[in-house]
Amino acid sequence: MADKVKILTQHVNVPGIETFEVYRKHGGYASVEKALKTMAPDDVTEEVKKSGLRGRGGAGFPTGMKWSFVDKKSGKPRYLVCNGDESEPGTFKDRYLMSKLPHLLVEGMITSSFAIGANLSYIYIRGEMMYVVRIIQKAIDEARAAGFLGKNILGTGYDLDLHVTCGAGAYICGEETALIESLEGKRGNPRIKPPFPAIAGLYGNPTVVNNVESIASVPYIVNNGGDEYAKIGVGRSTGTKLISASGHIKNPGVYEIELGLPVDEFLNSPEYLGGSWKSDKKIKAIIAGGSSVPILPLELFLKNAAGEGRLMTYESLSDGGFATGTMLGSGGFFAMDEDTCIVKNTWNLSRFYHHESCGQCSPCREGTGWLEKVLHAIESGHGKQSDIDLLVDIAKKIEGNTICPLGDAAAWPVGSAIRHFRHEFEWHIANPKLAAQPGAVYRA
Amino acid sequence: MSDTTTKKIEFSPEAKALVEKYISKFPEGKHKSAIISILHLAQAEFNGWLSPEVMDYVAEILNIKPIEVYEVATFYSQYYLKPQGKYVLEVCRTGPCCLRGAEDIIEYTCKKLGIKEGETTPDGMFTVKGVECLAACGEAPMMQVGLDYHVDLTHEKIDSLLDKFKLENKVSRAYP
Numbered sequence A: 001m002a003d004k005v006k007i008l009t010q011h012v013n014v015p016g017i018e019t020f021e022v023y024r025k026h027g028g029y030a031s032v033e034k035a036l037k038t039m040a041p042d043d044v045t046e047e048v049k050k051s052g053l054r055g056r057g058g059a060g061f062p063t064g065m066k067w068s069f070v071d072k073k074s075g076k077p078r079y080l081v082c083n084g085d086e087s088e089p090g091t092f093k094d095r096y097l098m099s100k101l102p103h104l105l106v107e108g109m110i111t112s113s114f115a116i117g118a119n120l121s122y123i124y125i126r127g128e129m130m131y132v133v134r135i136i137q138k139a140i141d142e143a144r145a146a147g148f149l150g151k152n153i154l155g156t157g158y159d160l161d162l163h164v165t166c167g168a169g170a171y172i173c174g175e176e177t178a179l180i181e182s183l184e185g186k187r188g189n190p191r192i193k194p195p196f197p198a199i200a201g202l203y204g205n206p207t208v209v210n211n212v213e214s215i216a217s218v219p220y221i222v223n224n225g226g227d228e229y230a231k232i233g234v235g236r237s238t239g240t241k242l243i244s245a246s247g248h249i250k251n252p253g254v255y256e257i258e259l260g261l262p263v264d265e266f267l268n269s270p271e272y273l274g275g276s277w278k279s280d281k282k283i284k285a286i287i288a289g290g291s292s293v294p295i296l297p298l299e300l301f302l303k304n305a306a307g308e309g310r311l312m313t314y315e316s317l318s319d320g321g322f323a324t325g326t327m328l329g330s331g332g333f334f335a336m337d338e339d340t341c342i343v344k345n346t347w348n349l350s351r352f353y354h355h356e357s358c359g360q361c362s363p364c365r366e367g368t369g370w371l372e373k374v375l376h377a378i379e380s381g382h383g384k385q386s387d388i389d390l391l392v393d394i395a396k397k398i399e400g401n402t403i404c405p406l407g408d409a410a411a412w413p414v415g416s417a418i419r420h421f422r423h424e425f426e427w428h429i430a431n432p433k434l435a436a437q438p439g440a441v442y443r444a
Numbered sequence B: 001m002s003d004t005t006t007k008k009i010e011f012s013p014e015a016k017a018l019v020e021k022y023i024s025k026f027p028e029g030k031h032k033s034a035i036i037s038i039l040h041l042a043q044a045e046f047n048g049w050l051s052p053e054v055m056d057y058v059a060e061i062l063n064i065k066p067i068e069v070y071e072v073a074t075f076y077s078q079y080y081l082k083p084q085g086k087y088v089l090e091v092c093r094t095g096p097c098c099l100r101g102a103e104d105i106i107e108y109t110c111k112k113l114g115i116k117e118g119e120t121t122p123d124g125m126f127t128v129k130g131v132e133c134l135a136a137c138g139e140a141p142m143m144q145v146g147l148d149y150h151v152d153l154t155h156e157k158i159d160s161l162l163d164k165f166k167l168e169n170k171v172s173r174a175y176p
Helices: A020-025 A030-038 A041-051 A063-068 A093-101 A102-116 A127-145 A176-183 A213-226 A226-231 A263-268 A296-301 A342-356 A361-377 A385-398 A408-430 B012-026 B030-046 B054-064 B067-073 B093-098 B102-113 B155-168
Strands: A081-086 A120-125 A161-166 A207-210 A241-248 A253-258 A283-287 A333-337 B087-092 B126-131 B141-143 B148-151
Touching: A020 A102, A020 A127, A020 B126, A030 A102, A030 A213, A041 A063, A041 A102, A063 A102, A063 A207, A063 B067, A081 A102, A081 A127, A081 A176, A081 A213, A093 A102, A093 A127, A093 A213, A093 A241, A093 A253, A102 A120, A102 A127, A102 A161, A102 A207, A102 A213, A120 A127, A120 A176, A127 A161, A127 B030, A127 B102, A161 B030, A176 A207, A207 A213, A213 A226, A213 A241, A241 A263, A241 B093, A263 A296, A283 A296, A283 A408, A296 B155, A333 B093, A342 A361, A361 A385, A361 A408, B012 B030, B012 B067, B030 B054, B030 B067, B054 B067, B087 B102, B093 B102, B102 B126
Parallel strands: A081 A120, A081 A207, A120 A161, A241 A333, B087 B126
Antiparallel strands: A241 A253, A283 A333, B087 B141, B141 B148
């Protein structure tokens, strides 16, 4: 792709772009002017629907459709809440966006709040990123001083108060109803749905919760029209996506890619990830969309089961279902080279889910602990061959049996690791003393 | 380490102003929403951790039951319910960081300080904790100390950071 489409990060390297003044000079806040002065709120929603924008937090639910569900009839106050609780291992694109381009998020929040008819909105950022909370607070203060927030914005009669607030360390608060609970000053226990937040969310009022990157995509859509946005990308994967890349690659970082980029080019081109971090170490496995999505061996990541090259799209990465495919998820991409022990990596991730389970649903509370314990036993040379099927069984019993998707997120990495790398688990169990040594890894 | 049992617990005037600011972000009657921010601030103000007395004080400020504060304080990983070192070195240990040497950084730091992971040095200066993903995977290995992210860690970087902290010598906790 010669001409790279960048609609979020095109100004990221402009000195001072984090200030209102410089951001405004580069066309910032145009979408607020356009929407508030020339469009009806439902027209804004209509453009977002036309754009085909899908939730960038991981689930990929159409953003415009989510907005259209919000209860506008009851007369209750409506809220827009931005989900900046980015905590999915491998994902760091929202932190990048918020810290580098804080005004893009604030602009998106104003335009989006107008669309759903919210007069009070929040940006909720995970507590660990407290320095980002301060960056966003500064941007909000600047926007308010310039008349883009507060009463009667730009003389249009539209009022909006926007605040930034924080969490205090809980992956689960990335789940939208847990986030709402946290915003209400409670433990982050997900709520049973329905009712969905669009009907009864924050303080029991209609609420839309959107990911940072989704909100940041709205200014482009409003400025250029939903149809223009939909021209970017491939099929139902419209627009651009931020991919945060890490692990055993040459060029870790955040990349804004046009959806539809061939995965081979993304992984191996020096313009992108540049392939393996070491020339003599081959990449063995990829987790393409955050730690929750199924791990794939390199071959299945590059090509689907029919041997066709995959693309960076929601559809292409999930081609083949869980048997041979994975998911685009949050765009948290990490690569593992041939020296990586898949058993250890799976244990590491299961420890994460066990630590982060809120404890509300027993299949997740107990199951994540069992997954971690059994995986640790195998990893440290105390496993039995029957443990492999036990892990599959535990994962199956968690999946689909919990209030929120954390249970699924904990089960999928284990199920997929065994599906594609069963031989590594068997080798660990057959060679306990060898496998328990630091750095031990199965070799074909 | 804690003098909270002998001295009356009360926020400084500056901290009180911040509490008002946090509360003002939420609609009338929804002041409990500010609890997350206030607990961060309380930790920074009162010796770096949340004693039962400090939590009771926060309950008093918000006019809610102490149990409502305990519920929140025990749920979130950033609240410390026991005294910690002035500097809590929170090294990310999850997936991508582990692939790029997080375990080695934890081991090196602990060895240098003569403690095990999770422990505090006898002089009360440092605590080392392995924590879960801090969303900085592209700059692994990394750790958080107070407000700051320290990335692309090496043994040398750890050495110079520890020296810097010893020189600064103050309780490092982040609040909004």
